[in-house]
Amino acid sequence: MGYKDIYQRYTQSILSGSLKPGEKVPSIRVLAQDLGVAKKTVETAYDILIGEGYLVSQGAKGTIVNPDLDIQKTPTAATPPLEDAKLQELLDLRDTPGFLRLGIPALDVFPHKKWLLLSGKAIRTMRPEDMIIPSAMGYEPLRHAIANYVNISRGLNCAAEQVFITSGYKHSLALILQAMTSPKDKVLFEDPGYLFGQKLLKRMVLNLHYVPVDSEGLDVDYLIRNHADARFVITTPSHHSPLAVTLSLPRRNRLLQWAQDTDAWIIEDDYDGEFHYTRKVMPALKSLDTQERVIYVGTFSKTIMPSMRVSYLVIPKALIGKFVETGEIVETGQPLLPQKILTAFLAEGHFFKHLKAMRPLYQQRRMMLYNALQQIYPGIFEFEQTDGGMHIVALLKKGTLDSKLANIWQEHKLMVFPLSAWYAGTSRRYGLIMGYTNVPSEQEALRLVSLPYKETMILLATS
Ligand SMILES: Cc1ncc(COP(=O)(O)O)c(C=O)c1O
Known part of the structure; x- marks a missing residue:
């Protein structure tokens, strides 16, 4: 993707009225990360958009769609000042859903404080029509x-x-x-x-x-x-x-x-x-x-x-x-x-920021789980090169007993799924599907995958 594509996405969004005058746009750094392009590419697009009057830079406050653009304006409601929200202590949520569960975002790094503030504000500003x-x-x-x-x-x-x-x-x-x-x-x-x-x-x-x-x-x-x-x-x-x-x-x-x-x-x-x-x-x-x-x-x-x-x-x-x-x-x-x-x-731009923080974190956690599986179970699993997502598939090199294996892992609160159960036809592959987004450290990854080690090795030896 080049700067022209970014430029075009913005002009299209602004001219169609989808992006409105005064709305905040993501920072160069955040958008570059989000789109997987160099900062320079976004910077060039933003420079042109600013030069042509579509966007306005507000220095440290970020960049917004030019509020003076001659496009139909929507009035924005005045926002009351935020009150300090009382923060609850974070629960150790990792225990609740079980470990290695599929498709759950990292619970330990969610911006709870911001979410609480926005929730409080949404409740305080509730009107009869709401x-x-x-x-x-x-x-x-x-x-x-x-x-x-x-x-x-x-x-x-x-x-x-x-x-x-x-x-x-x-x-x-x-x-x-x-x-x-x-x-x-x-x-x-x-x-x-x-x-x-x-x-x-x-x-x-x-x-x-x-x-x-x-x-x-x-x-x-x-x-x-x-x-x-x-x-x-x-x-x-x-x-x-x-x-x-x-x-x-x-x-x-x-x-x-x-x-x-x-x-x-x-x-x-x-x-x-x-x-x-x-x-x-x-x-x-x-x-x-x-x-x-x-x-x-x-x-x-x-x-x-x-x-x-x-x-x-x-x-x-x-x-x-x-x-x-x-x-x-x-x-x-x-x-x-x-x-x-x-x-x-x-x-308010928190979503982009959150995504930006999650990508390197998930990549790191993915490697932790992957390395732990390789270290504890050498020669047992194999992995295919894939690009991203929030889970990995540890394919069994030998054997078809992934359902029994998943049961064993689940008894240790490792909420993995057997791959073969996700097939509808007769041609199947075998392995464990596991989420890595809540694996907090290398030690924890090693500890978790070691829990069912003995039973895993016995099952695979007898299959
Ligand atoms: C393949 C797939 N599609 C969609 C979803 C989203 O589900 P939902 O929006 O109901 O949480 C998931 C969640 O795990 C999924 O794995």
Whole structure:
């Protein structure tokens, strides 16, 4: 990505009204890290944007969209001064969910203090209109903040009206199916694929089929050979769940072409696309979607906290009417308070900062777990080179007993999953899927993976 792309994302967002005059934009350092480009690249783009009057630098206070731009202005409510929030002592949360659990952000480094301040403010500023039923599409300022975030960070080009707030992946999927499918529609899912998505689809979809995944991600040629008549494919292009491989660019293009040619829909689950470590950030598949065939599914479960239950869809413009109609019939709206807190967290720049801090931390924690597994279990597991995400797959070099092995590890509160259980077809691989984001140190990584050592070695010796 070059400075021109960044320049274009900003001008597009500003001119479309998605980014409003006076809004704060991420600092050069933070955005460079977020996009995986050199600081100079962002700096050049910002210089031009400032020179052309789109942005204004406010020195140490950061950079904002020029408040004097002749674009329709929205009045901003005066904010009362913040009170000092009383901070609770942090619980040792790591014990609660078990260790090595998948898909949980680092609980020990969450900016609790900031979150508490924003929560207090959201409660204190509650007005009578905040007490009625919230909009089925979601809190308008949050939809706006999400549109800005995905446009700048994930390369989308959407307006706030395309963003639909949901309460998690299953809600997002169920809503899409409800709004768009008829019973005969063929729906495709990845094999292996996200276990909980698979379970939901088995219950909701009559005509469900699977497409294998290899080192380049979803096997698009297989899809076209065997299921060209499908109406939906649900896929995880940034980091496949669970193998963590990234869908290659040629396959991205072929998949989009197929969807365009056949009027099919691609449901892109970008659940942890924010976390890339080993190479340049790959924008979302949706960023290549010139024909509007991709429905984008995002979540704050990996970047903030799963208990908040805030996720979102970005729907093609042509589908807005359908989703609004379905939403008004089947939805009751999401709780307003978390949406307000999250809006402030995004709009005040804390989200970008938090992501920036999490990337090197997760990379470090990933290495700690990886090294500990190599050290304690030499020759037992193997690992494939993957780019990022929040979990690793320790593939068993020999044997097929990953379910029994996972049971043993779970008895030690190590909440790993057996890889084979995530396959739908008969061709399987075996190993353990484990999260590393809450591994706090090298010693702890070694201690944790050593807990089931004896039983592991006995099981593998007898298999
Ligand atoms: C593949 C995949 N998609 C989506 C999600 C997000 O789920 P939710 O937004 O319901 O927390 C997860 C969470 O673990 C996941 O692993």
